[in-house]
Amino acid sequence: MTGLMSDILESAVTLTAIEKSFGAVRALAGVDLLLKPGECLGLVGHNGAGKSTLMHVLAGTLKPDQGRLVIGTQDVSRQYSASNASAHGIRCVFQELSLCPNLTLAENVRIVHRALKGIGWKAKARRLIGEKLDEIFPGHGIDVDQEAGDLNIGQRQMAEIARAFTVTDEPLRVVILDEPTSSLDAVTARQLLTFMRQEVARGTSTILISHLLGDVLDYCDRIAVMKDGKVVAEKEAQNFTRHSLVAAMGATAEKAGPGTTARRRISSALTIEATPLTATQTGKLSVRKGEIVGLAGLAGHGQTRMLIQIFDGARKHSAAFIAGDRQSDGVFNLWSIGENVTVSALRHLRKGPLIRPEHEHNMARNWKQRIGIRTPDMNNNILTLSGGNQQKALFARALGSKADIVLMDDPMRGVDIGTKLEVYEMIRAEAEAGRSFVWYTTEIDELKHCDRAYIFRNGAIVAELQGDELSEDKVLHASFAESA
Numbered sequence: 151m152t153g154l155m156s157d158i159l160e161s162a163v164t165l166t167a168i169e170k171s172f173g174a175v176r177a178l179a180g181v182d183l184l185l186k187p188g189e190c191l192g193l194v195g196h197n198g199a200g201k202s203t204l205m206h207v208l209a210g211t212l213k214p215d216q217g218r219l220v221i222g223t224q225d226v227s228r229q230y231s232a233s234n235a236s237a238h239g240i241r242c243v244f245q246e247l248s249l250c251p252n253l254t255l256a257e258n259v260r261i262v263h264r265a266l267k268g269i270g271w272k273a274k275a276r277r278l279i280g281e282k283l284d285e286i287f288p289g290h291g292i293d294v295d296q297e298a299g300d301l302n303i304g305q306r307q308m309a310e311i312a313r314a315f316t317v318t319d320e321p322l323r324v325v326i327l328d329e330p331t332s333s334l335d336a337v338t339a340r341q342l343l344t345f346m347r348q349e350v351a352r353g354t355s356t357i358l359i360s361h362l363l364g365d366v367l368d369y370c371d372r373i374a375v376m377k378d379g380k381v382v383a384e385k386e387a388q389n390f391t392r393h394s395l396v397a398a399m400g401a402t403a404e405k406a407g408p409g410t411t412a413r414r415r416i417s418s419a420l421t422i423e424a425t426p427l428t429a430t431q432t433g434k435l436s437v438r439k440g441e442i443v444g445l446a447g448l449a450g451h452g453q454t455r456m457l458i459q460i461f462d463g464a465r466k467h468s469a470a471f472i473a474g475d476r477q478s479d480g481v482f483n484l485w486s487i488g489e490n491v492t493v494s495a496l497r498h499l500r501k502g503p504l505i506r507p508e509h510e511h512n513m514a515r516n517w518k519q520r521i522g523i524r525t526p527d528m529n530n531n532i533l534t535l536s537g538g539n540q541q542k543a544l545f546a547r548a549l550g551s552k553a554d555i556v557l558m559d560d561p562m563r564g565v566d567i568g569t570k571l572e573v574y575e576m577i578r579a580e581a582e583a584g585r586s587f588v589w590y591t592t593e594i595d596e597l598k599h600c601d602r603a604y605i606f607r608n609g610a611i612v613a614e615l616q617g618d619e620l621s622e623d624k625v626l627h628a629s630f631a632e633s634a
């Protein structure tokens with residue numbers, strides 16, 4: 151028996167020599183990847199490395215230009231589609247969430263389970279999603295009769311994950327989780343990862359794509375690293391370290407080292423003072439000129455509302471907003487990458503009443519280089535970018551504006567480790583130059599880049615922690631405290 155044959159017999163899925171190009175962009179340049187039954191495979195790589203494209207091929211939503219796809223022992227390369235994938239038990243939760251906003255969660259479940267029909271389908275669908283949410287995310291507080299569009303991004307992510315694990319008549323063989331924890335707080339993320347291990351122990355294979363390398367190292371059995379459309383390293387998770395993973399991804403080790411936590415001198419001038427409008431017993435938020443202030447606590451406890459309140463109350467053009475929920479609040483889908491970057495700076499790019507196109511192009515080109523947006527042409531539509539690269543464009547838009555206050559709503563969703571570290575440095579430099587930042591993050595680790603942080607619970611500010619107190623323990627402790 152050949153090596154390839156024995157691999158196929160032992161695997162849940164085998165992808166061989168997969169190629170895919172989008173015009174001039176070679177997204178997949180001959181990828182070989184094997185997934186075993188009952189294993190969790192970590193898939194990591196820089197923004198634009200090709201991870202999501204490869205997963206779309208496996209999910210049947212993209213047809214590769216070349217290559218072979220075998221599920222179990224069946225070669226499905228010739229005829230494969232999203233419904234074939236589903237019949238083979240392949241499910242996916244992509245970064246750009248796909249629930250229909252005007253349908254309830256139960257109705258969204260019906261879309262993927264055609265077996266739910268006849269009288270009583272709705273009650274079955276409600277039960278199916280409700281029980282799965284309870285199993286994965288105990289205490290989730292999501293009403294399955296709510297329309298998906300009324301949920302916040304973290305709740306939508308939870309619902310979409312739960313839906314991927316529901317079973318009716320089709321088997322459950324492989325679940326692809328593309329950045330599944332990007333909008334979840336630390337507690338909810340841990341619930342998911344723990345459930346994922348239980349599911350793997352029951353024989354389901356999972357693929358976990360994440361830029362949180364600690365999670366990949368701790369929760370995956372094997373890790374494959376992609377770089378520029380290829381798998382460049384693949385081995386048991388225990389044989390990688392954080393350092394060797396980062397090196398395989400192509401980021402330099404120094405770049406990926408811990409961020410600087412040195413304290414800075416901050417002016418005493420107040421830029422913002424605000425009290426959450428919806429809470430009665432609450433602390434007050436203040437931000438000084440040049441200060442980086444974090445908002446933390448469990449997801450959905452009023453942090454985004456606070457940012458919007460500050461934005462609404464700010465003087466025109468004095469505040470810029472970076473949305474984490476880029477699909478709903480961030481990117482202009484019909485516009486080019488360049489237009490998405492320059493839109494907030496247009497009034498500074500004009501001469502008289504007219505915008506000077508060469509200034510606009512220069513600004514877009516500068517930011518492409520500065521923040522490393524991976525595209526052959528900034529005139530391409532924004533949706534041609536990978537998820538992390540779209541997020542970089544939103545950073546460029548806010549940092550390229552002249553706003554004194556930058557409000558960031560969990561802005562690092564899907565951004566790779568090398569870029570994150572560069573952006574942290576940019577934020578720090580801008581703060582030193584006098585800009586103020588208010589930064590909601592679901593990644594507790596990220597708070598170390600803040601001078602102070604406010605902890606939110608039930609819409610109120612329940613604690614304020616100084617830079618040297620911003621440890622996971624203290625933040626979680628304060629997140630569960632009842633009042634200040």
Ligand SMILES: Nc1ncnc2c1ncn2[C@@H]1O[C@H](COP(=O)(O)OP(=O)(O)OP(=O)(O)O)[C@@H](O)[C@H]1O
Nearest residue numbers: 172177197198199200201202203534535536537538
């Ligand atoms: N529909 C498309 N049209 C044009 N180019 C595309 C399209 N989809 C993906 N690409 C390009 O293919 C490359 C790989 O993108 P992909 O989304 O697979 O990367 P990724 O590794 O998932 O990145 P991220 O970590 O940012 O999610 C990128 O250069 C991206 O711009």
